[in-house]
Amino acid sequence: MRKRLRELGIEIGTLPTGKYNAITDVAGVLVGHRTVIYDEPRVARTGVTMIVPRNNEIWHNYAFAAYHSFNGNGGMTGLPWMDESGMLGSAIAITNTHQMGVVRDAMVAYSVENDYKDAFILPVASETYDGWLNDIDAFHLTKEHVDEAIANSVSGPVEEGNVGGGTGMICHDFKGGIGTSSRVVEIEGEQYTVGALVQANHGDRELLRVDGIPVGRMIGADKVPLPWITPPQGTRTSSIIIIVATDAPLLPVQCKRLAQRATIGYARVGGTGHNGSGDIFLAFATGNDLPARPRTQLRSLRMLRHQQLNPLFNATADAVEESILNAITTAETMTGYMGRTAYGIPLDQLEEIMKIHRKW
Amino acid sequence: MRKRLRELGIEIGTLPTGKYNAITDVAGVLVGHRTVIYDEPRVARTGVTMIVPRNNEIWHNYAFAAYHSFNGNGGMTGLPWMDESGMLGSAIAITNTHQMGVVRDAMVAYSVENDYKDAFILPVASETYDGWLNDIDAFHLTKEHVDEAIANSVSGPVEEGNVGGGTGMICHDFKGGIGTSSRVVEIEGEQYTVGALVQANHGDRELLRVDGIPVGRMIGADKVPLPWITPPQGTRTSSIIIIVATDAPLLPVQCKRLAQRATIGYARVGGTGHNGSGDIFLAFATGNDLPARPRTQLRSLRMLRHQQLNPLFNATADAVEESILNAITTAETMTGYMGRTAYGIPLDQLEEIMKIHRKW
């Protein structure tokens, strides 16, 4: 039975989590998965995950947002308009590399079908590469899968590990996938929640650290086989998409600061941004309503001061760190394309290591 | 009968053009269109245009490249990797807004099918919005159209106006579409060619200038009706994609300089980057070979010095300016979706105005 990090008695940082320790702790943020697993006619270990802000009203009530590319060997659509406007106007999809496009167009169609007058036609779709476990050249996904992922989106607990876009992913040379976490901070008497969700498909075994302890070196290839014996195309491609959400009233420049702070959590776990990695981080803030209509009125906004942001920065770092670790501890061993197997981290070994070393 | 600007006796700047006054004057650059026009079951006035560098070897012999977003209300895929690596590793597609994704994925599939070992899976697809003349919500395009556009790509003269991705476009409130132009410069005894190709779908009538003369004010709505009486979604969406190619040995930072210089030509014609416009400019340079294989060897490169670039800057500005004007003068009047008509600029009126005013 797989467990989340905290179920193993391991906590990252000192800030309290939200109710579900998930991105859905940010009010209105839903998560929906469509997992696609079958062996015939061609092996599918893939899917799509949707992060859906504002209870799916995001298509006509935008959110301030920004992204940071730590290592741009990956794809995310909608970036020029996010840069220009500082806004997110769609749900956020995460899927496999070959089908970011069909997922993106499906979101356009969804917007047109459901919200005609204010259809938002520059949606955000992103990807990591699952071609080691998934026969990615089979292009398994269709518009229907995207619609289902949106339809499946819910608040509350979030499924992690081998689900949705994370189905076939590999992280720090263990089985990876979807992970999530959250933190609650108080600023001048107000509570704000920061949530993170990752599709984790990056990293080396030997660099993996859990709360500083170099667990990856201790669970070497002698204990758990490495995947990637024969990397596709002669080079390992790997990536992580990190989505950070908050209910704090942040401006786009401040979302950008949060997006870049995801690097901190990523680095603590052992990410270094290898050449083949597409490490793209997006942060959005729902603390201001930005309705598409009426079109003519000035917007009234609130903004946290920059000097008030440190707790949010810490919360982002911690939530991202724990999200990546949750992706690893919840993902089960999976066998896929060409009979390859990616192994889940052995939780008993992890617990034992942490027990010995975590005396502080 | 539509004509190119020079066939009307109007020249932009003083630099000589290449043989075809087209982006294909840059050795190895091919252009292919797939135009999609029909009225049933739903009205199609759309298509896809492919700019194919290195005689289609671009998929495994990359080119240095960079982009500049003048107004990011548009889409282009592949940008994070272009920023990170400074390289282009695919053909460049331009199509309509709703189907940038399917075109992008089709290029992934093309790369996998044709070049398996070095498949480049972060291709560049871009878009402008043709939803006034084209029933864009019908999603007309398929993977086959993309394959055909690549198959159609040729060197030599380039079809302009209502073709490929430009089929349903509108520019400065006249019919627009695809336009191209080139310039040849000499630097320290070496000749270099700069070519531009635009998919022009932007701009106000009253701001249109031809070689400085405010032609748009002189051919007002009283003479030629304006399109967009009832803009879709209550707001005009418009855009221009500009592709700049050169055979000069430029580094990525220098490609970025060329990409931003496209703004100059764009501004001279009357572009101002209105909010709804997706004005994204990409420049690539084929002067260095960047083969995908062998993977292990140091690359040997040449580089023009920064202080040698001024002629290329001027060439870019002039070629872009003339490309936009070519898109306008070659595009024929078109009637499309909901019986709407976008009118080609009347060439006789244009010639007459220019004759009177161009005494300098």
Added chain:
Amino acid sequence: MRKRLRELGIEIGTLPTGKYNAITDVAGVLVGHRTVIYDEPRVARTGVTMIVPRNNEIWHNYAFAAYHSFNGNGGMTGLPWMDESGMLGSAIAITNTHQMGVVRDAMVAYSVENDYKDAFILPVASETYDGWLNDIDAFHLTKEHVDEAIANSVSGPVEEGNVGGGTGMICHDFKGGIGTSSRVVEIEGEQYTVGALVQANHGDRELLRVDGIPVGRMIGADKVPLPWITPPQGTRTSSIIIIVATDAPLLPVQCKRLAQRATIGYARVGGTGHNGSGDIFLAFATGNDLPARPRTQLRSLRMLRHQQLNPLFNATADAVEESILNAITTAETMTGYMGRTAYGIPLDQLEEIMKIHRKW
């Protein structure tokens, strides 16, 4: 007697100007010059110009701001914090290339001396190169000059041409310097002012256009000698700093859009961003108060919608275009370092050309 462009009967665009057709039409924006001209012991043709927002309260009541680098062969301090925070917290200085640093530190000292508790210590100073007319290696400027420029800052009419930082500058191969202009637009019943101020030291004679007419080609070296016969260091260095101010309630991402729009006016006059040019554009918006204190409270803001910005974009382009032309028409012929002379554009010739050609 030198004149502004409108005094010659030439108007750019159709929008109305503010009362003084100057950046000071934006309420609270002051401009102060300290001009430094003497021949002994070493030739000085230099100075410093200060743009001082919020009636000099900018040091503790910030403004949203952003910059755009069209060609970064120049300097401006304070950029990382402006990128990070979206804020301007100091006056803006423009001076000569060699002394941007002393001017910057003088502003730090000014802030410490005048506003201790909220001293802003990352001020914005910028520069263009006046070393053809000014013996720049003499480092003429001191902290006192900076203090005097701030003390001299006033609202109302702005001195243009050979004043302040613009004293020794050359533009489109005529004498250049400081120029300014403004526009008033109406958005949903509210009036907003956009003002521009330039320190213009860039451009080629043959590319100069006045409202589209290629005036530079018509007033060739046969009529008015070119400067730069022997360029210092074998290469022409030139630059333009453009400051755009508005009282509209814009966010930082929107200021960035305005800053980039300065390119449009710059291009229309004939700027192309040659390699040696430092063309850096900054826009700030005073429509929201951002007091440094109290430190703990949420900020309440207003924001124009992105789709409401087009009039501001047009106003920026037109005001910048006219500012550059004002710098040229107001600057008198000057003789300086090594007996070199830069000639003011002959206003009679300009008027005659414009009379003949401006029939539209």
Added chain:
Amino acid sequence: MRKRLRELGIEIGTLPTGKYNAITDVAGVLVGHRTVIYDEPRVARTGVTMIVPRNNEIWHNYAFAAYHSFNGNGGMTGLPWMDESGMLGSAIAITNTHQMGVVRDAMVAYSVENDYKDAFILPVASETYDGWLNDIDAFHLTKEHVDEAIANSVSGPVEEGNVGGGTGMICHDFKGGIGTSSRVVEIEGEQYTVGALVQANHGDRELLRVDGIPVGRMIGADKVPLPWITPPQGTRTSSIIIIVATDAPLLPVQCKRLAQRATIGYARVGGTGHNGSGDIFLAFATGNDLPARPRTQLRSLRMLRHQQLNPLFNATADAVEESILNAITTAETMTGYMGRTAYGIPLDQLEEIMKIHRKW
């Protein structure tokens, strides 16, 4: 007696260091300090540190370079031209916040005086804030200090801790300052060196980790007093400048990748980029000669392939991590302005903690 980290038996990562474990292990890179310490007439605990590439030929033999701003609440001059050209053409100065300008102008003067025909006039100066130990408003530094720092620059061992620009700095609430480290990697049979030098003035005690172990939590305020009881201006200002050097033949886009990789080492030690922190990272590569003259010839370059860069990425992360720790372990307790004391980390306590916990 203070020690470097390795003298305490602690090593970061597994890659070998260069001969001196210093940025000077990159051939041609010199480091010079000018430390300014006195108590009368006003308390000085400041200075300037110079990183001088190519044995001080950098002024006319440039290096490819790029920077990354992790948190831009700090200053660095010369950034627009570095972005535009991808080049560094001066030594790199690090000093205190109030005098970045005078240091920058002094470098202009130095360039003019020493290298007239190719004087590089957009030099790189950067800063962190030492106003807690140093009476920063006294503006202690002069042009002579800058000249001396350059004159003092040498290869071989680098002084660390309370020297040069690092004199008055504080890091993770212990005394900080200058630190350096290096790594050697092998790529396809060639050896390349990566060196880092930091001016470390950032971070919280409780977040400090040494090779993953949360040392900061274990040496709390009860054991070693925290500085900053009364922060100047009611807010803690802190920062880190990180300089990364390599002899590998990298292009500017690749330098940018290295610059951003500095974040990894920074995060592992406990940096999170608090609001008041100016965390600006610069990387340069000397593997290609870029002589200013002759001006007319094409440059011939070599370039490592992107997929060969992973060892350099790891080396950067490790060298930065160790540099920050070296700054902390070498810096002695210092008393300065207003009698304030910043304490050096107690090396015996550090050693003991590490002995207990480093069993892996």
